[in-house]
Amino acid sequence: QVQLQESGPGLVKPSETLSLTCTVSGGSVSSGGFYWSWIRQPPGKGLEWIGYIFYSGITNYNPSLKSRVTISVDTSKNQFSLNLRSVTAADTAVYFCARTVGTSVYEFDLWGQGTLVTVSS
Amino acid sequence: SYELTQPPSVSVSPGQTASITCSGDKLGNKYVSWYQPKPGQSPVLVIYQNSKRPSGIPERFSGSNSGHTATLTISGTQAMDEADYYCQAWDSSTAVFGGGTKLTVL
Numbered sequence: 001q002v003q004l005q006e007s008g009p010g011l012v013k014p015s016e017t018l019s020l021t022c023t024v025s026g027g028s029v030s031s032g033g034f035y036w037s038w039i040r041q042p043p044g045k046g047l048e049w050i051g052y053i054f055y056s057g058i059t060n061y062n063p064s065l066k067s068r069v070t071i072s073v074d075t076s077k078n079q080f081s082l083n084l085r086s087v088t089a090a091d092t093a094v095y096f097c098a099r100t101v102g103t104s105v106y107e108f109d110l111w112g113q114g115t116l117v118t119v120s121s
Numbered sequence: 122s123y124e125l126t127q128p129p130s131v132s133v134s135p136g137q138t139a140s141i142t143c144s145g146d147k148l149g150n151k152y153v154s155w156y157q158p159k160p161g162q163s164p165v166l167v168i169y170q171n172s173k174r175p176s177g178i179p180e181r182f183s184g185s186n187s188g189h190t191a192t193l194t195i196s197g198t199q200a201m202d203e204a205d206y207y208c209q210a211w212d213s214s215t216a217v218f219g220g221g222t223k224l225t226v227l
Contacts, residue, residue, distance in 0.1 A: 037216075046207065046218055046219070046220045046221045047158070047164075047209075047218040048218065049216035049218065063122075063215060064122075098164075105170060106216075107166055107169040108164075109166050110166075111164045113161070113163050
């Protein structure tokens with residue numbers, strides 16, 4: 001079965017770049033019909049969608065984060081990645097990667113377990 | 122920006138029916154999904170496209186959406202259903218989540 005696993009540093013300094021990778025196993029990021037998303041949840045707060053990517057490189061970002069976010073895909077490694085620039089303490093959160101399925105309407109049908117990233121000096 | 126509003130908490134007795142609402146402007150014109158994140162676990166999709174259940178989700182979970190309100194209904198609530206629940210919809214190609222509802226089974 002398809003599984004997603006997030007990886008990356010658990011601690012990032014303010015003003016630096018947060019970088020995370022999601023490895024897809026049991027399936028392919030190049031599978032048509034799927035987008036691949038990043039979603040985060042600050043401690044004690046709700047979920048926030050960051051953006052998604054298609055294997056061809058097409059991206060769509062949350063307007064509230066668009067100026068600081070880049071999502072990329074590496075089909076050879078079956079991975080997709082998140083870069084969030086100029087982080088502050090407000091970016092401290094559990095970051096999830098998720099498979100996004102649908103045609104005109106999408107849902108997040110498979111999620112990783114999430115990884116906590118703390119922004120602190 | 123588009124907003125989805127959920128009650129912060131809902132309580133239900135075991136075996137009873139729990140209803141969790143999600144409100145938004147003309148929400149009935151959109152498709153709504155519901156998610157169940159549990160601490161330390163992968164969040165689970167429990168309802169999509171307003172009322173469809175993914176494979177493996179018990180029949181006691183159902184959903185509806187009309188007007189300005191979507192509702193997640195859990196019939197015969199069990200202790201294992203105690204969790205946070207989030208509604209989600211798309212607006213202008215952006216995924217929007219509600220603030221979440223903590224379901225307590227007591």
